[in-house]
Amino acid sequence: MTRAAIFAGCPVLPEGDGDEAAVLPALADLGFTVRWAAWDDPDTDFGSADLVVLRATWDYPDRRDEFLAWCETVPALSNPAPVVRWNTDKVYLAELHDAGVPTVPVDVVQPGEKATWPKVPFVVKPSVGAGSRGVVRFAAAGPEAEKHLKSLHDDGRTALVQPYQSSVDTQGEIAVVFFGGVYSHAFTKSTMLGTGTDASGLYHEEQLAAAVPAPEVRAAAEDVLDAACGLLGILRAELLYARADLVRGDDGRPLMLELELIEPTLGFRHADAGAPLRFASAVRQQLA
Template sequence: MTREAVFAACAKMPEGDGDDNAAVSALSDLGFTVRWGVWDDPAVDFSSADVVVLRATWDYPERRAEFLDWCESVPALCNPAAVVRWNTDKSYLVELLDAGVPTVPTTLVEPGEQAKWPKVPFVVKPSVGAGSVGAARFGADAAGAAEHLRTLHAEGRTALVQPYQSSVDTQGEIALVYLGGVYSHAFTKAAMLGSGVDPSGLFLAEKLAAAVPASGVRAVAEDALDAACSLLSILRAELLYARVDVVRGEDGHPLVLELELTEPSLGFRNADAGAPLRFASAVRQQLA
C-alpha cells in the first residue's frame, strides 16, 4: 500500500536544511511517497496526505496565530495541533518547573511588566521564537537588558528571563531525541549565543556532534517528556518526535533548557544509520 507523507516547511527553506534527507529515503523504503510543501502556500494540498509532518516551518514566530490556525486545519498533523499550541510558547517551561521537572529557572515578563534582573549573568529571549533568534545574554549590564526587553515588549512579545548556565560555554547542550515516545539518539550543540545567523535568517548557526547521554541526563529528559504528556493528556507514543535540550546547572546537575515538540532539527546527520529507519517506523506507528 502506497501512502503519502508531506514534510511541511517554510518559503525560505522549502525543503529544509538537508538533515531530513535520510528520513525521506527511509520512508520511501516503507512504501511512502514523500513531498515537501510550504505551510502557507495555498497551492499545496495538505488535506489529501496520509500524514503531514512539521519539519522546517521555522518562520512561524512572526505569525504564530496564523500558523496555529493552519495547524488546526490540517488532518493527520504530526505532532498534533494541540501539542503545537502548547509548545510554541516557551512559557511551558514554567509549567515543567511547577511539575517538579529539573528545568532552567524561568521568569515570564509580560508586556507592560518590569523585570527583576538576576544577580548573575542571564539571558533574555522572546517566549515565542525559534533558533535562538532574539535571545541575548547580559552580565551586569541591566541597562542593556532593559533596552532589549523594551524592544521585545514593543513588538508585543512576552519575554523569558533565565540565569545563564555557564556550562554551555564549555560543554554546550545535549539534545536527546525520542521517536514515537522511545529514546533514539542524542547529539551535542555548541554555544550559539554570539554565533552567526544562518543565511536563511531563521536561526543561529549550530555546531553539532553525536553524543551518548549520561544516565542522569536521560532521566531528566524522560521526566520532562512524561510531565509534558501528562499536562497535554496524551501518551508518549502519540508524539511522533520530541527533542529535549539539556544543560548542566551551576551545581553540575542536568536541567531542561527546552522541550522541542513542534519542528525541531532531529540531528539525523549526526546520528547512527538506524535513526532515520526508527523515524520512518514511528511515522507508520502514528498512522496505526
C-alpha cells in the same frame, strides 16, 4: 500499500536544511511517498496526505496566529495542533517547572511588567521564538538588558529571563531525541549567540556533534517527556518526535532548557545509521 506524506517547511526553506536526507529513502522502504511543501503554500492540499510532518516551519514566530490556524485545518498533523499551540510559547517552561521538572529557572515577564534581574549572568529571550533569534546574553543588569526587554515588549512579546548556565560554555547543550515516545539518539549543540543567523535569517548557526547521554541526563529527559505528556493529556506514543535540550546546572545536575515538540532539528546527520529507520517506523506507527 503506498501512503503519502508531506514534510512541511516554510517559504524561505521549503525543503528544510537537508537534515532529513537519509529519512526519505527509509520512508520509501516502508511504502511512503514524501514531498516537501511550505506550510502556507495555497496550491498544496495538505488534507489529502496520510500524514503531514512539521519539519522546517521556522518562520512561525512572526506569524504564530496564522500558523496555528493552519495547523487546526490539517487533520493528520504530527505533532498535532494542540501540542503545537502549547509548545510554540515557551511559557510552557514555567508549567513544567511547576510540575516538578528540574528546569533552568525562568521568570516570565509580560509586556508592561518589570523584570527582576538575576545577580548572575542571564539570558533574555522572547517566549515565542525559534532558532535562538532574539536570544541575548547579558553579564549583568543594566541599560542594555532593559533596552532589549523593552524592544520585545514594544513588539507585544512576552519575555523570559533565565540565569545563564556556565556549563554551556564548556559542555554545550545535549539534545535527547525521541521517536514515538521511545529514545532514539542524542547530540550536543552549541549556539553561537551574537554571530548572526544563517543565510535564511531564521536561526543562529549551531555546532552539532554525536553524543551518548549520561544515564542521569537520559533519565531527566525521560522525566521531561512524561511530565509534558501529563500536562497535555496524551500518551508519549502520540508524539512522532520530541527533543529535550538539557544543560548541567552549577551543581552538575541535568536541567531542562527547552522541550522541542514542533519542528526541531533532529540531528540525523550526527546520529547512527539506524536513526532514520527508527523515525520511519515511528511515522508508520502514527498511522496504525
